[in-house]
Amino acid sequence: MSNYLKYGYLEVKDVVSFPSLKMITKHPVVVSECTQEIPCNPCVTSCQFQAISMEGINGIPVINFEKCSGCGKCVSICPGLALFLIGIKGKKGLVTLPFEMLPVPLKGEKVYLLDRKGKEIGQGDVLRVIFPDKSTKSAVITVSFDNIELIKSVRNIRSLK
Amino acid sequence: MREINIHPILQFSHGKELKFTFDGKTMKAYEGETVAMALYRSGIDIFSESPKLHRPRGMFCAIGKCSSCMMRVNGIPNVRTCILPVREEMVVEKHEGFGKLPDYIEKFAEPFEINKEVAIIGSGPAGLSAAITFKEFGIKALIIEENPQLGGQLIKQTHKFFGSEKEKAGTRGFEIARDLIKNIENSSIDYITNSTAFAIDENKIGVFRNNQYMKIYTKYLLIATGAAEKMIPFPGNDIPGVFGAGAAQTLMNVFGIKPGRSVLMIGAGNVGLIVSYQLLQAGIEVKAVVEAMPTIGGYFVHAAKLRRFGVPILTSTTIKEVRGNLRVEKAITISIDKKFKEIPGTEIEWNVDTVCLSTGLIPSVNLLAQAGCKLKYVTSLGGFVPVRNKDFQTTNKNIFVAGDVTGIEEASTAILEGHIAALAILEKMGLKTKKLKIESIKNLNNLRGSPFSKKIIEGLKEVECE
Numbered sequence: 001m002s003n004y005l006k007y008g009y010l011e012v013k014d015v016v017s018f019p020s021l022k023m024i025t026k027h028p029v030v031v032s033e034c035t036q037e038i039p040c041n042p043c044v045t046s047c048q049f050q051a052i053s054m055e056g057i058n059g060i061p062v063i064n065f066e067k068c069s070g071c072g073k074c075v076s077i078c079p080g081l082a083l084f085l086i087g088i089k090g091k092k093g094l095v096t097l098p099f100e101m102l103p104v105p106l107k108g109e110k111v112y113l114l115d116r117k118g119k120e121i122g123q124g125d126v127l128r129v130i131f132p133d134k135s136t137k138s139a140v141i142t143v144s145f146d147n148i149e150l151i152k153s154v155r156n157i158r159s160l161k
Numbered sequence: 162m163r164e165i166n167i168h169p170i171l172q173f174s175h176g177k178e179l180k181f182t183f184d185g186k187t188m189k190a191y192e193g194e195t196v197a198m199a200l201y202r203s204g205i206d207i208f209s210e211s212p213k214l215h216r217p218r219g220m221f222c223a224i225g226k227c228s229s230c231m232m233r234v235n236g237i238p239n240v241r242t243c244i245l246p247v248r249e250e251m252v253v254e255k256h257e258g259f260g261k262l263p264d265y266i267e268k269f270a271e272p273f274e275i276n277k278e279v280a281i282i283g284s285g286p287a288g289l290s291a292a293i294t295f296k297e298f299g300i301k302a303l304i305i306e307e308n309p310q311l312g313g314q315l316i317k318q319t320h321k322f323f324g325s326e327k328e329k330a331g332t333r334g335f336e337i338a339r340d341l342i343k344n345i346e347n348s349s350i351d352y353i354t355n356s357t358a359f360a361i362d363e364n365k366i367g368v369f370r371n372n373q374y375m376k377i378y379t380k381y382l383l384i385a386t387g388a389a390e391k392m393i394p395f396p397g398n399d400i401p402g403v404f405g406a407g408a409a410q411t412l413m414n415v416f417g418i419k420p421g422r423s424v425l426m427i428g429a430g431n432v433g434l435i436v437s438y439q440l441l442q443a444g445i446e447v448k449a450v451v452e453a454m455p456t457i458g459g460y461f462v463h464a465a466k467l468r469r470f471g472v473p474i475l476t477s478t479t480i481k482e483v484r485g486n487l488r489v490e491k492a493i494t495i496s497i498d499k500k501f502k503e504i505p506g507t508e509i510e511w512n513v514d515t516v517c518l519s520t521g522l523i524p525s526v527n528l529l530a531q532a533g534c535k536l537k538y539v540t541s542l543g544g545f546v547p548v549r550n551k552d553f554q555t556t557n558k559n560i561f562v563a564g565d566v567t568g569i570e571e572a573s574t575a576i577l578e579g580h581i582a583a584l585a586i587l588e589k590m591g592l593k594t595k596k597l598k599i600e601s602i603k604n605l606n607n608l609r610g611s612p613f614s615k616k617i618i619e620g621l622k623e624v625e626c627e
Contacts (some may be wrong), residue, residue, distance in 0.1 A: 005461060008464035033465065038323055041325050056610060079322060080460065082462045100170065101442060102167055117469075
């Protein structure tokens with residue numbers, strides 16, 4: 001693995017595995033950027049499709065892409081904000097990410113797409129906003145964009161305003 | 162002027178307005194707020210001065226552990242204003258040097274005595290968890306807390322906790338605290354806040370509360386006094402605007418006050434990473450996080466959350482100097498080599514008004530030392546910690562310990578430790594708790610199964626006795 005503990009971010013090649021393009025054309029599928037053995041497993045227990053498994057509580061989450069329904073429940077519960085959904089709809093790329101800042105963008109709003117270093121890599125449209133529920137308080141936001149390649153890099157957004 | 166108006170996670174509500182005076186000027190406070198918080202909210206940076214060189218000092222720890230915010234209140238010098246709630250008409254003044262007692266002190270209230278089977282000092286996750294365990298077995302413990310509210314440092318943790326469902330993983334720390342506190346308040350558990358335990362003499366605890374001395378006689382004592390933030394040496398480390406990272410958290414997450422406009426964070430352990438992210442949530446700029454080690458010490462996922470917002474994390478970098486007249490104006494960092502030697506020419510100047518230190522915590526063992534419990538210095542546990550057995554019983558047979566005072570770890574381990582220590586005391590009282598205790602010790606060991614806990618486990622071997 002690259003120098004992710006020196007700089008604090010993963011390179012695309014560091015992400016253990018991505019689902020196939022064919023898979024994510026049907027519906028979005030979760031990818032994990034949780035790389036360390038830490039005592040944490042709510043992603044496993046929150047998934048009703050048993051799509052995420054882990055060896056003991058300190059294991060690294062392993063995703064069975066076939067079983068994932070793309071519901072995004074794990075994205076909103078993950079304490080490390082380390083799970084994302086990626087998908088392709090028509091000719092557009094989709095990324096669903098957890099968001100805990102203000103302002104929460106609204107559906108239809110145009111936003112900057114940011115990579116893992118917070119660098120702007122394009123613009124996209126907010127397709128869906130699940131406002132924070134009482135227990136998790138993380139909003140879950142889906143953005144869509146033209147460059148499908150970016151599904152592997154978009155991990156944050158910023159309002160154009 | 163330093164108000165946080167909107168926040169993605171928290172909602173702040175203020176109590177009714179009170180008036181007090183500070184160095185002769187009338188100041189505003191909200192009911193329930195402490196003196197130091199009210200002053201900081203109103204733009205006051207300087208709380209005291211160094212006794213000999215008269216250098217201005219700001220607030221540092223904000224939880225009653227250091228001496229930076231000591232002032233004269235209603236004539237009494239050396240009062241820790243960060244944990245003293247404002248009262249209407251209070252007279253607050255900065256004082257020079259070590260402070261002088263007035264010639265005449267209004268008579269202190271008559272001391273009084275309380276008898277209790279069990280007392281708990283400290284109401285953080287360990288203390289609260291212990292009190293609830295006692296309650297479940299029909300024993301009413303007395304909680305002694307020096308802050309105005311119960312909950313210790315758990316009340317200011319706005320991030321979602323790790324762990325399993327059993328440890329409420331995915332729930333935010335302050336919500337876990339709220340549930341624990343509700344449990345205490347809804348039951349008949351006794352607690353006293355604003356009460357400082359300052360001495361232990363065999364079965365007697367000396368407590369000072371609202372100008373009154375209390376003697377608390379108790380058969381068993383659980384000490385869960387937590388930890389304090391470490392100060393590190395560098396020029397300008399006492400300039401107002403240099404805070405412990407936890408103080409920044411108290412200001413913004415408990416009282417809704419911005420600690421500054423622009424922050425440099427020192428230390429990329431979990432505290433540094435989490436507090437930096439929380440600063441962003443409060444609408445404050447974080448210029449960078451610097452870390453002396455060659456890699457990030459905290460969980461990677463916390464670092465990734467920050468990086469996504471463009472905050473750089475500079476490893477192999479240390480703080481060289483902080484400059485400023487009456488408040489931080491600049492911070493200078495420098496790269497260091499593998500031997501931690503500064504590399505000339507690599508200085509970076511940061512225009513910040515706030516520097517937060519998250520360079521580790523020290524267990525608050527003062528009371529244990531005074532009570533004569535055997536202590537041992539263990540680097541991986543944070544400093545001097547009490548020698549104890551698996552039941553968390555110290556070398557003083559009636560004194561038990563739990564939480565960060567036993568070694569710096571997590572809130573989740575503190576909750577379990579408080580539970581185990583309470584079960585051990587209950588066992589001594591003749592109740593059947595052994596099976597539950599052994600099961601809980603097993604759970605605690607499971608929580609320590611990650612590579613991050615390796616050093617802790619090594620450290621524990623040095624202080625655990627039979």
